[in-house]
Amino acid sequence: MIVRHPHRPDHHALLNIAVVGHTNTGKTSLIRTMLRSTEFGIIEDAAGTTRHVEQATIAADNEPILNLYDTPGLEDSRALFAHIKKLQAKSRLLLPAQILEHFVTHVAVNDPLEQEAKVIRQVLRSDILLYIIDVREPFLEKYRLELDVLTQSAKAIIPVFNFIAEHQPELAKWRQHLAVYHMHVTLEFDTVAFSFEAEKRLYQKIQTLVESHYTPLQKLIDYRATLWNQLCLSGAKRVTELIVNVACYRESKTTKNNLIADSLIENRLHDFVRKAEQHCLHDLLAIFNFSDKDVAIQKIPVSDGQWQLDIFAPGILKAYGLDVGSAAAKGAAAGAGIDLMVGGMSLGAASALGAIAGAGWSTFRRYGDEIKATVKGTKWQCADETTLQILYLRQKHLLKKLMHRGHAAQDTLHVDKADSEKLPDNWHKITSALRQNPVWQEASVARNNSPQFQEIEAKLVGSLLDER
Ligand SMILES: Nc1nc2c(ncn2[C@@H]2O[C@H](COP(=O)(O)OP(=O)(O)OP(=O)(O)O)[C@@H](O)[C@H]2O)c(=O)[nH]1
Ligand SMILES: [Mg+2]
Structure with missing residues (x-):
């Protein structure tokens, strides 16, 4: 996203945006959030953090669209203000913007106003200014003087209200004060939170103020919209993959009491689930361009359910070629046919199963393991419902947080509980179908082309993104 293009012909001049404002209002934070990168500049809760003008370019599909200048x-x-007034008194014939030019060309090295001169120089070189405001502050005289100097540049200015959460009355006051400067096009943009809508509105407002750059800005808006949708979709698909991966995982376990073997299986299972979640977390962070240190995730409490193949599960009946209304299915549901069949079946009698159920050998091959296991009295050890639910809810919570986390956020995101999230409709149907298809654990062409899998994936992805 950040590219540098030093040699561009003038007729393709990029839009230059200067981000200005009082110290410590969130200028660098805004740029990080717009770039979706934690790499840009230094952010600190102290005045005078940014010492020089720094530039970044935002591109749409490798085509540079605009330059952002942090000041x-x-x-x-x-x-x-006093210095500019003095210059004005001395050179009455100069226009206000020319006075500013005069100031920046004549300021001496180590002048107490050297820092301010850097800002004004960039202001004069830019097409539009984003004036960042900490709305928690009252409209003090220093802000009025600052605005007097900035408006003297005759550049378009968009005031950007930062720190807006729970400060609505202050925000209203700021709007009144800015109206005096004919600044009615303003923007609320919490610089440490990210909202695609706020970003879009920012570009749209720039479009109305700098019409000459309307078309490239539209290209940028469309590009960012596509990118944003892709990001969210990739995130949801990654979480879906985790749920599939864990729900399909199983270990066979004999029913004979063997405590050591059992506890080994349990450990393997816990290990598997925790690693799978960690892996997913890592990928989600990479998708949204955050680093591992942005999130602290509490160890998931894994429980291991013992699961026996439910021979009457509707999916299984169907897979055996049994129409739920058929006589054979009714027999099965009554327990007679299947009980007899499973209880008395040797492995060689597999074809008999096919005969009873009206299904072929291929069906047996698919469910052979379950049937063998049932005959031998084996249980499957797998992550139980609660674990799957916690996994889903936590990852959904994390996904939502990452989607709205700005790249200027300094706090660590904690993923422990996720009370407000909902399970998708038909959750139990989904997990039971996944358990019955252990081969889906790994991605494969066959899996991805299976209509049943596609339906499950679409349901999970849809519910992960439902409140976007
Ligand atoms: N809670 C909250 N904190 C913010 C927000 N924007 C900025 N901050 C914090 O405010 C402080 C200053 O942010 P910076 O982005 O460094 O501000 P700046 O305007 O670039 O500061 P200078 O370069 O010193 O002029 C940092 O501690 C940020 O984490 C916001 O929207 N919400
Ligand atoms: Mg800064």
Whole structure:
């Protein structure tokens, strides 16, 4: 996303956007969030963090669209304002913007206003200014003076309200003050949170103020929309893969009491589930361009269900070629046919199963393991319902948080409980179908082309993204 293009012909000049404002209002944070990268600049809860103008380019599909310029915060607006007024008094014939030009060309190295001069220089070179406001602050004189100087540049300005959460009355006051400067096109943009809608609105507002760049900006908006949808879809698909992977996992376990063998199986299962979740977490972070240190995930409490193939599960009946309404199915449901059959069946009698159920040898091959296991008295050890539910709910919660986390966020995201999330409709049908298809554990062409699998995947993905 960040590309540098030093030699561009003028007729293709990129839109230049300067991000300006008082110190510590979230300028660098805004740029990080717009770039979706934690790499840009330094963010600190202290004044004067950014010391120089820094540039980043935003592209749409490798075509550079605009330059963003991070600037040092304005610190001493009173001195700046007084200095500009003095210059104005001396050169009455110059236009306001020319006074600013004069100021930046004549400022001395180590001048107390050197920092401010860097900002004004960038302002004069830009097409539009994003003026970042910490709305928690009242409209103090220093902000008024700052705005007086910035408007003197005659550039379009979009005030961006930051720290808006729970500060609606302050926000309303700021709007009133800015209206005095004819600034009605404003934007609410929490710079440490990400909302695709807010980003889109920002570009749309720039489009209305700098019409000459309307078309490239539209391209950028469309590109970012596609990218955003792809990101969310990739995230949801990755979580779905985790659920499939764990639900299909099984270990066979004899019913004979063997405590050591059992506890080994249990450990393997716990290990498997935890590693699978860690792996998913890692991939989700990579998809959304965050690092492992952004999230702290509490160990999942894995429980191991003992699961026996439910020979009457509707999916199984169907797989055996039994129509639920058929006489054979009714016999099965009554317990007679199948009980007899399973109880008395040797492995060689497999074809008899086919005969009874009206299904062929291929069906037996598919379910052979279950039948063998039932005959031998084997149980399957697998992650139980609660574990699968916790996995799903936690990952859904994480996915939602990552979708709305700005790249300027400094706090660690904690994934432990997820009370407000909902399981998808038909959850039990989904997990039971997955258990009956252990070969789906790994992706394969056969799996991905199976209509039953596609339906399950679409349901899980859909429910993971339902409140986007
Ligand atoms: N809670 C919250 N904190 C924010 C938000 N935006 C910025 N911050 C915090 O505010 C502090 C300053 O953010 P910066 O992005 O460094 O601000 P800046 O305007 O670039 O600061 P200077 O470069 O010093 O002028 C950091 O601690 C940020 O984490 C926000 O929307 N919400
Ligand atoms: Mg900064």
